[in-house]
Amino acid sequence: xxxxxxxxxxxxxxxxxxxxxxxxxxxxxxxxxxxxxxxxxxxxxxxxxxxxxxxxxxxxxxxxxxxxxxxxxxxxxxxxxxxxxxxxxxxxxxxxxxxxxxxxxxxxxxxxxxxxxxxxxxxxxxxxxxxxxxxxxxxxxxxxxxxxxx
Numbered sequence: 001x002x003x004x005x006x007x008x009x010x011x012x013x014x015x016x017x018x019x020x021x022x023x024x025x026x027x028x029x030x031x032x033x034x035x036x037x038x039x040x041x042x043x044x045x046x047x048x049x050x051x052x053x054x055x056x057x058x059x060x061x062x063x064x065x066x067x068x069x070x071x072x073x074x075x076x077x078x079x080x081x082x083x084x085x086x087x088x089x090x091x092x093x094x095x096x097x098x099x100x101x102x103x104x105x106x107x108x109x110x111x112x113x114x115x116x117x118x119x120x121x122x123x124x125x126x127x128x129x130x131x132x133x134x135x136x137x138x139x140x141x142x143x144x145x146x147x148x149x150x
Contacts (some may be wrong), residue, residue, distance in 0.1 A: 003072070003079035005148040006110070006120035015105040019070045022100040023058055031062040058095035063137045067128035070103035081119050081144040089139040093130070100131040108140065119144050 032042040040047035041057050048056040064086075095101070109123040122145050128137035 003077035006145040009107050013107040015074050017070045017103045020102045025097045028058050032059045060091045063095050067103050067137045071105050079146050084142040087140045091137050093134050093136045095136050101128050118147050
């Protein structure tokens with residue numbers, strides 16, 4: 001697996017993930033409707049033209065999913081026990097159809113698991129950036145990671 005084990009991480013370690021994603025109108029509409037979110041800011045072009053954005057904005061929960069998804073291959077693919085939670089989730093700038101997103105990650109902290117001797121807890125800080133290098137999403141994520149098998 002491409003993911004890293006608990007022992008492979010170090011505090012301050014940074015990743016610039018190579019995967020990028022251009023988001024589309026279909027992504028936004030489908031995700032919004034599949035999650036039962038009828039917010040016209042996401043699905044109604046006529047309504048959105050009259051807002052401060054002048055167009056539809058991308059569903060922020062999909063932005064969050066893309067941001068974390070882009071990080072998996074380099075960090076946690078096949079080595080995660082579980083995500084324990086996310087905090088400090090913010091979306092400082094809107095995402096629009098046609099934007100190309102990329103992600104970065106920084107390891108903020110590491111600790112041994114108190115309940116699982118074969119696992120440790122890694123705190124990540126993720127950023128999503130658009131094609132103009134503007135931060136469009138941020139979050140902290142706690143992940144329980146497998147230790148390297150002996």
